[in-house]
Amino acid sequence: MMPRRSWGRDLRYLALYLVKRLLALLVTVLIGVYLTIVVANMGGQVDELRRVQIRSEAFEQVRADPAFQEMASAERNALVERRVALEVERLRLDEPFVLRSVDYLQRAMRLDLGRAEQMHSDAGSRRVSDIIVERLPATLLLFGTANLLVFFVAVGSALWLSRRYGGRVDRLVIALAPSSAAPGWFYGIFLILAFAFLVPLLPPGGMVAAPPPQGLAYAISLARHMLLPVAAMVLSSIFVSIYAWRTFFLIHASEDYVEMARAKGLPSRLIERRYILRPTLAPIITNFLLMLIGLWSGAIILEQVFNWPGLGSLLFQAIGFRDTPVIIGGVVIFAYLLAVTVLLLDLLYALLDPRVRILGEGRGGA
């Protein structure tokens, strides 16, 4: 028996469901980050790193304090050693890794990522979280734009193609689909070659012109710089996306209830909207978010190729500097981004799929 529709109750179940998923995801992230820490610590690199940090901090403190300025150097070194020993004990670095890994974990989960060894943010901060926060918007802008573009263009043209399947355009798309075997950075190299060097129309890399212009000119400059990387990403995934969606829609268009609607003589636009799109919305969204997940990690090289100041190129620079805190911090941030994406997926699922709400009721009643 279907329950009477009531928004309040729906909302309550939705909230309950989301809290459950949030907790589950938190546990998932916890395990994921813990695994990352274990991987990163296997050679004892992180410990070594922290000892070095403690020593340099202690030394800086002693050096900067005017009270110790008259001290003899041997005496001052002894003071530094004492402070280091205290700090090592305070941070439990003398304890076994198992105990301390829990400490690392809760620091990482609170996004307390520590201080960078060599790198600093453009504003001059040495805190890893500041460095990362500064780079995040650039990544979100570039990949958000490209993904949305690919998604909507692909679904739109797939719907259009599924009406004309077997035609010339359809066959062309099928023939072009294998071109997606190459990742975006690969096409990026050729786009740079073609449009920045052979025909110098667009800048080969970077995010804005230097010095950055103000106001509207800034937006125009940004758009010009975004054009090539976005084109590279679109090129590398558009044909296979259209192909996949077209096949998907074609399979759904041969379902019995769609045939039935057609037999009733409903207009094709209505059939498309109500009989094909609505029941397939959940898998469409899933696919979209899974694509997002895939592109997060593909970002590193594309950003590097286009010199885009995002998270990916940050990670690349961190490799160059062997700046371990930044590398680990980057991995943690990537894990969080993926988790947020999955949570978004759950939320949309709950909104779109009535079964989730009913399930919530069944569990709520139990």
Add this chain to the structure above:
Amino acid sequence: MSWGMGRRETWAELRRYPSALAGVALILLLVALALHTLATVPYDQAVASWRSGEARLPINARPVWSDWLNPGRAPRSQSLIAEEVASAAFPGGRRLTQRIVLDYAYDDFPSELALFLTPRHSEHAAFLRLTWHTPDGREIDLGSRRLVGETRVALSQDRPLERRLGRPAHLGLLAATDGEAVLPGRHTLTLEAVFFDPGAELASELLLYGRVHGLAGTDHQRRDLSLALRWGTPIALAFGLVAAVGTTLSTLVIAAVGVWYRGWVDALIQRLTEVNMILPLLPILVMVGTLYSTSIWLMLGVVVALGIFSAGIKTYRAMLLPIREAPYIEAARAYGASHLRIVMRYMLPRILPVLIPTFVTLIPTFVFLEASLAVLGLGDPVLPTWGKVLNDAQAQSALYNGYYYWVLAPAALLMLSGLGFAMLGFALDRVFNPRLRSL
């Protein structure tokens, strides 16, 4: 159903797709190239040559085919052996005069000039004086030097000479007096050596480093790019194949075990899959590469390890669930088949054919992954691969400097392998996937 199809029928079905045939042809071509490379260039030789470069190869030479518009006009490497014109003994020593004749006919200057000198039976340091005669009768003194043991005289790097000529020797010596153009005709290099050993001999050779070399050109460290392109083929294919086999098979076995045992095993596998989805593959590879080693086999291990609990488990699970309830499985249980036997011999073979297309389309993903790591500077420390060539090219701003071939050749090989496997995979998908066959 599709998985009832025999091998012959599959092939007959596949032949209807021209793209599948093209894909198979590309793959066979790459495999042939890989086998040929393995047969002709030994591993040790490839690694050694790629590590140190070769002194006799030019720097950043274009491939020979880049000269196609005007064939034969771009200078190639040319080795000229000296002939002895005079020899006179004196008490306690010997005076030698040698001449190297160079008939220069190319339009462009060579990229470098060097003299390789090998004195024999000469215990004491000898004295050497070099003079260059141009076709228009000028005489250029290239200075004198001591000669001890085997020597490479890098004329192009001789700074005092460069100051006198106004530009590096390979340009200055071959140019006409007025400046820019090459002066064609017979140039002569005269070597006058004084040895303080009566029986001393001298073998000298003038090497003009060309502007073009081989099928793929050379890079900034005097390495023949064709070596990396050829050796990159078996490495890329092996990496792609092993990674694809490793990830798909392990994922499939894990999914089948979960479906068969149900309960906590299944739940654990599902949760692990979710954890694995959170772990970003590339950053972890980057981390492992930075902290431990960039060995290609370690990377392969990490890729396979992270691929075991991939999102594919959910798909395979959905496919395996109905199979678990099939009557033939029940029959197998009735005659007392073990759990392992049922999973490995009864459940897995049922869905293996469905996996083939996925598997084939996965191979290029891993080929590109290896290239991606190399482009990030995390390529294998010793092996020459396509990705490492791209990385070098990018580090040397190859596109900006106009060395297009340096980027184009490895990129073309990557693209060909990607296209080959993808075209075959897409066609296989349509053959094996009955719902797609009518579309």
